[in-house]
Amino acid sequence: MEKNEEQQELSIKEEYQLWRKNCRYMYEFVSETALTWPSLTIQWLPNHTIENGIINTKLLLGTHTSGNDSNYLKIAETQISAGEKANSRIKIVKKFENQEEICRARYMPQDLNIVGTINGAGGVDLYNIKDNSPTSYSHFQPHTENGYGLSWNPNEKGLLVTASDDKTVCVSDTNKNNETIYKKEGDDIFNDAKWHFFDKHLFASASEDEYLYIYDTRSTDIVSKFHSKISKGINSVAFSPFSHNLLAIGNTNSNIGLLDLRNLKLLHTMMGHTEGITALEFSPHKDGILASGSQDRRIIVWDLFKIGEEQQQEDAEDGCPELFMMHAGHTAGVTDLSWCPFKEWTIGSVADDNIVHLWEINKTLINTEEVDVDSDFLE
Numbered sequence: 446m447e448k449n450e451e452q453q454e455l456s457i458k459e460e461y462q463l464w465r466k467n468c469r470y471m472y473e474f475v476s477e478t479a480l481t482w483p484s485l486t487i488q489w490l491p492n493h494t495i496e497n498g499i500i501n502t503k504l505l506l507g508t509h510t511s512g513n514d515s516n517y518l519k520i521a522e523t524q525i526s527a528g529e530k531a532n533s534r535i536k537i538v539k540k541f542e543n544q545e546e547i548c549r550a551r552y553m554p555q556d557l558n559i560v561g562t563i564n565g566a567g568g569v570d571l572y573n574i575k576d577n578s579p580t581s582y583s584h585f586q587p588h589t590e591n592g593y594g595l596s597w598n599p600n601e602k603g604l605l606v607t608a609s610d611d612k613t614v615c616v617s618d619t620n621k622n623n624e625t626i627y628k629k630e631g632d633d634i635f636n637d638a639k640w641h642f643f644d645k646h647l648f649a650s651a652s653e654d655e656y657l658y659i660y661d662t663r664s665t666d667i668v669s670k671f672h673s674k675i676s677k678g679i680n681s682v683a684f685s686p687f688s689h690n691l692l693a694i695g696n697t698n699s700n701i702g703l704l705d706l707r708n709l710k711l712l713h714t715m716m717g718h719t720e721g722i723t724a725l726e727f728s729p730h731k732d733g734i735l736a737s738g739s740q741d742r743r744i745i746v747w748d749l750f751k752i753g754e755e756q757q758q759e760d761a762e763d764g765c766p767e768l769f770m771m772h773a774g775h776t777a778g779v780t781d782l783s784w785c786p787f788k789e790w791t792i793g794s795v796a797d798d799n800i801v802h803l804w805e806i807n808k809t810l811i812n813t814e815e816v817d818v819d820s821d822f823l824e
Contacts, residue, residue, distance in 0.1 A: 457742070457776050464773045473790075473805040474526060475774065476533035482508040484519075484780065484795045485593075486550045491786040492557055498529030504783075504793055505560060506537075506801065507547025516543045518550055518562055520574055523803065525788065533803050541572050542580050549595040549781075555602040561619075563592040567609045571619060585623040587615040594638035600645035608635035614650045616662060627662050636680045643689050651679035657694050659709070671709040673702060683725040687732040695722025701737055703749070713752055717745050717768045724782045730789045734769070738779030744772040744794055746806065770810060774802055 468475050484506040493502040506519040520539035524531035545564035553559040558575040567588025570581035587607055594608025603620035614635050616627035633654035641647035647668075650658045657671040657679055673679050673696055681695035690706040699718040702711055720740035728734035733749035746769045754766040764771075777797035785791035790806040 475804040478535045505550045509546040608638035651682040653678040681725040697721040740778035746770040
């Protein structure tokens with residue numbers, strides 16, 4: 446067993462070195478910053494400034510110390526290029542203490558200074574990141590166990606849906622002393638929950654019982670459900686910000702399913718990962734572009750408009766036509782990813798290797814025109 450672990454570590458190291466060699470072909474920029482503790486969550490904050498060709502921006506991060514140190518919600522500053530070369534390594538500028546590891550942290554769309562978190566004990570904390578207070582301004586306990594589902598309603602201020610290992614999904618109204626206004630119990634662990642982008646009443650949950658559930662806050666009954674057979678459980682769900690009826694699910698068996706909300710029929714299955722999906726997020730800029738993170742250490746960017754395209758044999762060996770790009774720089778399972786809201790084709794990602802990656806896809810990959818490259822330059 447020890448020998449196999451050594452061989453695996455060597456293989457991961459070799460893969461990483463190969464990835465580094467080829468970075469110049471795949472990215473406009475890529476940065477790596479080591480953290481003291483791994484972060485289970487990442488999100489770009491949308492407010493930013495541009496000075497002399499440099500974008501100054503911030504991100505949300507968390508800590509997972511396994512009880513070996515205090516846990517914090519962290520605010521990180523970084524720079525990315527808007528024309529000039531930037532130092533994109535991140536710097537932690539604020540810390541807000543939490544009693545448990547931060548599983549997810551997300552800002553409220555209607556008030557960018559308000560951040561909600563869910564932790565390893567199912568507790569939810571609200572922070573005003575503009576203040577200098579070292580702790581949350583509000584704590585409540587909608588769950589009794591660890592939770593990863595956390596999503597603010599994009600159409601109604603203050604509504605927060607959460608999902609947990611305690612087999613419940615809850616909607617809390619943070620405008621009314623965090624009152625629980627909707628609660629549903631399931632048969633197994635809930636791994637994720639997301640609001641619909643267009644309908645303020647609809648949200649979805651993903652469960653270990655292999656079901657995706659659709660809810661309406663106006664009804665006590667589940668609106669509809671989809672059984673993802675042989676999925677071994679659904680880990681993630683994402684609604685499209687462009688199409689009212691398109692959503693994606695990420696399964697424990699490594700596959701991604703595309704569904705039609707109108708009848709919850711499976712439209713297409715995408716295969717490219719080798720282990721369970723941990724994160725899913727549609728691009729906020731480009732219709733049909735989806736990013737997925739996995740325990741296999743990879744992030745794949747998919748182009749749904751390429752589904753069904755004919756391929757040459759040599760291209761088919763590299764994956765299905767909708768597999769647009771694979772980010773292979775992490776050396777442990779990916780825990781979360783986030784599209785930059787103000788810069789196209791730019792992603793932040795975190796993994797169990799304690800490393801934060803910020804990266805922008807190379808413009809030559811985005812350009813659909815074929816580019817001739819001398820094979821001697823490819824490694």
